[in-house]
Amino acid sequence: MKAAIFEYARADSIAQACSLLAEHGADAKLLAGGQSLVPMMAMRLARPAWLINVNEIAELKGSRRDGAVWVTGAGLRQVDVERDGELARAVPLIRQGLYWVGHVQTKNRGTLGGSLVHADPSAELPLVARTLGASFLLRRSGGERTVPADEFFQAPMMTATEPDECLVEVHWPVWRGERVGSAFDELSIRHGDFAIVAACAQVEIDTAGRCVRAALGIGGAAAVPVAAEAIARSLHGTQLEDATIDAAVESIGQCLEPGSDVHATAEYRIHLARVLAARVLRQARTNATGLARDTRA
Amino acid sequence: MNEPISSVCITVNGVEHRCEVPTRLSLVDFLRETVRLTGTHVGCEHGICGACSVILDGDPVRSCLMFAVQADGHSITTVEGLANADGSMSVLQDSFCETHGLQCGYCTPGMLVATHSLLKTNPNPTAGEIRDAISGNLCRCTGYQQIVEAVQLAARRVAAGNGNR
Numbered sequence A: 001m002k003a004a005i006f007e008y009a010r011a012d013s014i015a016q017a018c019s020l021l022a023e024h025g026a027d028a029k030l031l032a033g034g035q036s037l038v039p040m041m042a043m044r045l046a047r048p049a050w051l052i053n054v055n056e057i058a059e060l061k062g063s064r065r066d067g068a069v070w071v072t073g074a075g076l077r078q079v080d081v082e083r084d085g086e087l088a089r090a091v092p093l094i095r096q097g098l099y100w101v102g103h104v105q106t107k108n109r110g111t112l113g114g115s116l117v118h119a120d121p122s123a124e125l126p127l128v129a130r131t132l133g134a135s136f137l138l139r140r141s142g143g144e145r146t147v148p149a150d151e152f153f154q155a156p157m158m159t160a161t162e163p164d165e166c167l168v169e170v171h172w173p174v175w176r177g178e179r180v181g182s183a184f185d186e187l188s189i190r191h192g193d194f195a196i197v198a199a200c201a202q203v204e205i206d207t208a209g210r211c212v213r214a215a216l217g218i219g220g221a222a223a224v225p226v227a228a229e230a231i232a233r234s235l236h237g238t239q240l241e242d243a244t245i246d247a248a249v250e251s252i253g254q255c256l257e258p259g260s261d262v263h264a265t266a267e268y269r270i271h272l273a274r275v276l277a278a279r280v281l282r283q284a285r286t287n288a289t290g291l292a293r294d295t296r297a
Numbered sequence B: 001m002n003e004p005i006s007s008v009c010i011t012v013n014g015v016e017h018r019c020e021v022p023t024r025l026s027l028v029d030f031l032r033e034t035v036r037l038t039g040t041h042v043g044c045e046h047g048i049c050g051a052c053s054v055i056l057d058g059d060p061v062r063s064c065l066m067f068a069v070q071a072d073g074h075s076i077t078t079v080e081g082l083a084n085a086d087g088s089m090s091v092l093q094d095s096f097c098e099t100h101g102l103q104c105g106y107c108t109p110g111m112l113v114a115t116h117s118l119l120k121t122n123p124n125p126t127a128g129e130i131r132d133a134i135s136g137n138l139c140r141c142t143g144y145q146q147i148v149e150a151v152q153l154a155a156r157r158v159a160a161g162n163g164n165r
């Protein structure tokens, strides 16, 4: 349970991290909070020849509104993201998802970007990013590019990030309407464990109570988090009555490809996805109808 | 490949330690084997049990999930640093004894670090909040109930001003 030997460098800027990556490429790993990478190294599932510590890079820790998106630095600690009241008002699903992540000791260390690039298919932050259609700013020496969430998550523990790229920022769409509500729910064996299935939703309603916009996502039931776009679209123009929601999520299995394991069969995962999807849509509707925008689940 | 070595300067319970360590040395092994403070326990070594919890720059973290090099320039408080200045037990530690909040004691340093941190930000936690704060710490002996009672007792004692009974 001790990590294999590695060479180590501390990067003090994004540019320095990128040039170290350019030099060591596929042999190197960026070390952020280490809450996923270090256990994998302890179990020798990961043996990077180089670790590049990006924890001390101040440029990676910004959080600001920029027009229609909220920009978060990839190096922000999960605990700081969770406590950011302005962010919670602008993109409430992030805090609602983080409620389910790990424990205080891991959130004090774990970063936003680290969880996203680790890309566990049942992790909460990737699910929120996919559901809302966040985008990812990746930088390498001499260039940068933006990748949308539907292209970013490619397979379990695999993202579009190339070995010489560093995730710098995540851009979260802000729904500007007055009546926006969201909710996150999941089933896990114990609090803080990875979800067996997780679901989240965000809806916007007009003054007549009609749904004008909806997003629904399911985690833990496919190789990557899934945005159930057809179901979300089918809710547009409805009053989001319980019966409408139940009918809409009936077919949710069509967009999922769950596996079976010791915790749950594929069939049970689809059942859970249906139950949780209906639950988060109802809760999102209730939160949207509330007088003030509710930032809690 | 030779063992890569790094030099670090880490403050532990107020004392600065400058030394050369293997780069892959975990923070918990640094504390136990280099600094020789064995109060911090090491259980699973991969972030599950919480026995290795320490306070890093004021916040509880798992010391098996950090390499000592990452703590370079930072401050650590271990369970040894939670006792009163004269070496006697803190109110929280004493409350664990009072309520039988430990049996074998393996989880205790992690429990103390977690609940000490809780009480610092929330001096009067509910039972639910206490359970949430120790949700990342496993105890195979107590069934957790007496640990929750210990924290409640400590909170009451501090509030009543009779910290050092």
Ligand code: FES
Binding pocket: B041, B042, B043, B044, B045, B046, B047, B048, B049, B050, B051, B052, B053, B062, B063, B064, B065
């Ligand atoms: S030894 Fe660190 S969490 Fe178990």
Ligand code: FES
Binding pocket: B101, B102, B103, B104, B105, B106, B107, B108, B138, B139, B140, B141, B142
């Ligand atoms: S007292 Fe034995 S593990 Fe907690």
